[in-house]
Amino acid sequence: MTGILDLPEEIRPLIGQFLNTRAIAACLLVNHSFHKSFEPALWQKIVVGSRYSPVVLKNHLTLADIADIAFLRTKALNVHDYVIHDNPKSEFYKLSFPNLRRLQLTDNSKEVADRESRNLSLSGYYVYQELHQTQLVQLNPTVSTLVITSLPATPSAEFWTAIHSKWLNPRVLHATGPVASTEEASNAFWKACTRFAHLSLISINVAPTPLLSTLAFPHIRYLKIKTASKIATRWFQPKDQLILMMACQQLRHLTLAGPSSFQPLAAFQRAIELNHWPDLNSLELDRVYINLGENLLELLRALPALTALHLEYCQLTDNGFQQLKERQFGSLRTLKILAGCGFTSKMALEVLTSCVNLEVFQSTHIYTQDLDPDTPWVCKRLRSLTICVLHRESTSNRTTLEYQMYAQLAQLTNLVRLDLSQRPMGYTLYDPEFHLMSALNTLDIRLKAGLGQLSTLSKLKFFSCANSFQLSGEIEVMWMLEHWKDLKTVIGRLGGETPAARNAMSDRGVRYQYGGS
Amino acid sequence: MTVILVSSDNQDFKVDKEVAERSILIKNMLEDVGESDSPIPLPNVTAAVLTKVIEYCEHHRNDPVQVPEETDDPRKRSNDIEEWDMKFMQVDQEMLFEIILAANYLDIKPLLDVGCKTVANIIKGKTPEEIRKAFNIVNDFTPEEEAQIKKENEWAEDR
Numbered sequence: 001m002t003g004i005l006d007l008p009e010e011i012r013p014l015i016g017q018f019l020n021t022r023a024i025a026a027c028l029l030v031n032h033s034f035h036k037s038f039e040p041a042l043w044q045k046i047v048v049g050s051r052y053s054p055v056v057l058k059n060h061l062t063l064a065d066i067a068d069i070a071f072l073r074t075k076a077l078n079v080h081d082y083v084i085h086d087n088p089k090s091e092f093y094k095l096s097f098p099n100l101r102r103l104q105l106t107d108n109s110k111e112v113a114d115r116e117s118r119n120l121s122l123s124g125y126y127v128y129q130e131l132h133q134t135q136l137v138q139l140n141p142t143v144s145t146l147v148i149t150s151l152p153a154t155p156s157a158e159f160w161t162a163i164h165s166k167w168l169n170p171r172v173l174h175a176t177g178p179v180a181s182t183e184e185a186s187n188a189f190w191k192a193c194t195r196f197a198h199l200s201l202i203s204i205n206v207a208p209t210p211l212l213s214t215l216a217f218p219h220i221r222y223l224k225i226k227t228a229s230k231i232a233t234r235w236f237q238p239k240d241q242l243i244l245m246m247a248c249q250q251l252r253h254l255t256l257a258g259p260s261s262f263q264p265l266a267a268f269q270r271a272i273e274l275n276h277w278p279d280l281n282s283l284e285l286d287r288v289y290i291n292l293g294e295n296l297l298e299l300l301r302a303l304p305a306l307t308a309l310h311l312e313y314c315q316l317t318d319n320g321f322q323q324l325k326e327r328q329f330g331s332l333r334t335l336k337i338l339a340g341c342g343f344t345s346k347m348a349l350e351v352l353t354s355c356v357n358l359e360v361f362q363s364t365h366i367y368t369q370d371l372d373p374d375t376p377w378v379c380k381r382l383r384s385l386t387i388c389v390l391h392r393e394s395t396s397n398r399t400t401l402e403y404q405m406y407a408q409l410a411q412l413t414n415l416v417r418l419d420l421s422q423r424p425m426g427y428t429l430y431d432p433e434f435h436l437m438s439a440l441n442t443l444d445i446r447l448k449a450g451l452g453q454l455s456t457l458s459k460l461k462f463f464s465c466a467n468s469f470q471l472s473g474e475i476e477v478m479w480m481l482e483h484w485k486d487l488k489t490v491i492g493r494l495g496g497e498t499p500a501a502r503n504a505m506s507d508r509g510v511r512y513q514y515g516g517s
Numbered sequence: 518m519t520v521i522l523v524s525s526d527n528q529d530f531k532v533d534k535e536v537a538e539r540s541i542l543i544k545n546m547l548e549d550v551g552e553s554d555s556p557i558p559l560p561n562v563t564a565a566v567l568t569k570v571i572e573y574c575e576h577h578r579n580d581p582v583q584v585p586e587e588t589d590d591p592r593k594r595s596n597d598i599e600e601w602d603m604k605f606m607q608v609d610q611e612m613l614f615e616i617i618l619a620a621n622y623l624d625i626k627p628l629l630d631v632g633c634k635t636v637a638n639i640i641k642g643k644t645p646e647e648i649r650k651a652f653n654i655v656n657d658f659t660p661e662e663e664a665q666i667k668k669e670n671e672w673a674e675d676r
Contacts, residue, residue, distance in 0.1 A: 002611050002614040002615055002618070003610070003611075003614065003652060003653060003654075004610075004614060004636065004652045004654070005652075005654065006614060006618075007614060007617065007618070008618075008621070010621075011617060011618075011621060011629075011633070014629065014630075014633045015633045015636050015637050015640070017633075018633060018634050018637035018638075019637050019640060019641065020641070023637075023640050023641045023642070023643075025670050026640070026643060026644060026645050026648060027640065027645075027648065028666055028670060029645035029658070029663060029666055029667065030645050030648050030649055030654055030656070031649070031654055031655065031656055031657045031658065032657050032658065034648075034654075035666065042670070071669075459599075461597070485600040486597070486599050486600055488597060
């Protein structure tokens with residue numbers, strides 16, 4: 001008779017990963033065999049807060065007290081994920097976890113922007129922290145994912161050298177804020193970066209160094225460079241950003257997000273034209289081409305066929321959209337064109353009626369009036385759709401149009417996520433088509449208006465109509481629960497405040513929210 | 518193209534190649550063997566269990582193949598089970614564990630995950646005694662051992 005105790009060693013941790021901490025604690029008391037199998041799951045992730053800001057999180061052991069350290073050492077083999085917030089006692093930096101995979105060092109108490117006004121000479125407090133950080137990195141060479149955020153003690157050259165020469169399998173680096181304040185530290189930083197496959201650099205502050213232009217980064221497949229403000233371009237200059245990009249020849253994905261002062265635009269474009277990144281198939285551009293429609297057009301002409309494209313605050317003109325149609329519509333699986341691109345309702349509809357392979361589509365809006373009932377939507381593979389459906393002020397035959405809109409949505413039977421919410425700040429002066437007054441004319445989410453047609457969306461898990469100005473009612477909520485069996489989240493003013501609706505939702509474990517995302 | 522799978526109790530199952538290849542083990546076997554028509558023996562899986570496994574693979578034949586990713590925090594993974602899967606897993610405990618063992622042997626990760634989630638859902642919310650009852654397990658701790666474990670893990674009971 002096969003019972004749970006017959007499951008081999010390797011399967012029990014798989015069950016453990018789906019259990020919350022309390023359930024694991026209960027398992028530890030069942031019998032010796034359970035205790036042995038499930039104990040490791042309890043110690044997988046450790047979060048440390050400082051004495052003055054202890055961080056309390058669910059499902060993780062939170063430590064602030066030194067007394068816990070001795071105990072923690074006995075469980076060291078089980079720890080896979082170690083997170084340190086702010087600046088706790090030094091003993092927490094002296095731990096070595098033989099199986100550690102992820103390390104996160106975060107300081108939430110300091111803002112990166114603060115840095116300029118702060119006295120930059122290190123007080124004794126920070127000198128020690130710099131040494132501690134380095135020690136921790138030296139003691140844990142098995143880490144593959146490193147996350148550092150706004151550390152008040154900028155990592156030293158020794159910190160990065162340890163990673164470069166001692167770490168066995170570095171893969172992902174997420175760095176925000178200061179990473180190197182001297183040329184020596186910078187050299188060590190960039191050398192360490194050559195070992196990673198995934199590099200995410202958010203408003204980093206790195207001292208300039210001539211070494212950067214001599215290095216190759218052959219392992220990097222994913223590169224994200226984000227510069228949040230014009231000031232930040234002093235800390236990691238656009239010309240150095242370009243040098244880094246050019247040195248990553250195996251790039252598959254590139255995110256370039258920053259203020260509009262990315263001067264090396266022409267050089268970037270030339271590199272694309274010369275197919276400098278032959279494996280590139282996913283691109284995200286944010287704020288790089290504001291008011292630069294001509295330049296974006298040239299870029300679009302030169303891009304290879306992509307599987308993913310994400311544009312925000314990049315001026316996509318009619319000609320730019322034509323290029324997109326000709327060169328990208330056949331290959332795209334993910335397309336996100338958000339605020340500030342001048343993306344029109346008609347353009348969005350052309351996407352829906354042409355892109356057969358699309359799986360994820362996110363954009364600002366569709367006007368019901370632009371819908372052509374004789375041109376059906378073809379993107380049957382769509383899993384996620386985020387777009388606000390609106391009437392123009394002048395639209396009169398709303399009932400018919402709404403019915404037709406629902407008929408088109410009903411064809412997207414693979415949808416897992418449908419987000420019709422309105423983002424008040426989701427459009428700008430760069431989006432001339434989006435009119436403030438339209439905000440009052442969102443799609444009517446009621447059975448009366450045709451919602452019932454969406455009973456075909458049997459895989460739906462997430463539905464949102466946040467910031468919609470129509471109120472739906474209890475019957476809509478009950479209908480949703482009946483027809484969308486996998487539903488997990490509902491957001492919007494659905495009149496779901498009635499006790500019956502709330503109870504029905506909580507019985508099904510459906511999360512209901514009035515607004516937000 | 519079809520393949521023939523043979524259970525441990527010698528029953529033949531004709532299955533579309535696409536469906537059979539949801540099992541990475543079978544997929545690799547077929548790649549090694551090439552265009553041969555010979556039936557594939559599965560000595561670790563009985564007919565009853567194989568029937569269920571094939572049913573699962575048929576239903577999920579068009580699912581995108583999951584790319585193994587190193588998830589940073591495994592506990593962030595969703596515990597949700599789709600409705601069809603939930604109904605599929607409404608079997609007695611013995612069959613449940615047999616399915617998990619078969620999914621592990623045949624290397625069908627989504628089925629293994631669903632099986633483990635199902636077991637996890639049985640465990641959740643239960644006291645140790647209730648867990649023992651649910652799985653017919655005998656308590657082999659001494660009272661001293663129990664007290665020691667409780668003390669060590671007091672912190673975990675609040676989460």
